[in-house]
Amino acid sequence: ELQRSFQLERWEILLRCACAEPGDGSFGEPLPAGLERSKTGGYILDAHAFRTENAPPWRAAAKYAKPKRGRLKEIEELALAGPQVVPYHELIDFNDELDDYDVETQRDVERLRDIIADADKDLADLWVDSEFLRQEAQEAESERQEWHDYKKALMDSLNAAVKTSPVAR
Numbered sequence: 001e002l003q004r005s006f007q008l009e010r011w012e013i014l015l016r017c018a019c020a021e022p023g024d025g026s027f028g029e030p031l032p033a034g035l036e037r038s039k040t041g042g043y044i045l046d047a048h049a050f051r052t053e054n055a056p057p058w059r060a061a062a063k064y065a066k067p068k069r070g071r072l073k074e075i076e077e078l079a080l081a082g083p084q085v086v087p088y089h090e091l092i093d094f095n096d097e098l099d100d101y102d103v104e105t106q107r108d109v110e111r112l113r114d115i116i117a118d119a120d121k122d123l124a125d126l127w128v129d130s131e132f133l134r135q136e137a138q139e140a141e142s143e144r145q146e147w148h149d150y151k152k153a154l155m156d157s158l159n160a161a162v163k164t165s166p167v168a169r
Contacts, residue, residue, distance in 0.1 A: 004102070010034075010035070013031065013035070014031070014035055014043060017031060017043075018043065031043075059165075
């Protein structure tokens, strides 16, 4: 679902920019990464312009690892060959793979939400359990401050007594 919404958003931006007239608010709008304006007035799309790395870092690194040297050469040759005809059944298979990937991603999201909810519950329990300790610490700080103020008042009165004492003169 996230992948689809990402792709739809990209198509929307591309169509809005393509249909914009000078003076429109969207005319000259910057294009997202992977989409460029060509010198002839059209648009150049990167092969990955409509793909998002909608995966956790530990999966994205494995999934998008650099292709082997032979595969890289094959990809370059295909890119130089120009537009390719892709059979409909391959698109259907690819769409099924994307749907499976979306389902897997949603499962990951639900699992991570459960983990976050458990952590929030644990933190709330700790907050409640530590109420007594926090209150004790606040009382100890208050007592320490009172003791400090008391000592300061004693020192001030002692200094005043020394200054006003006839013996010290």
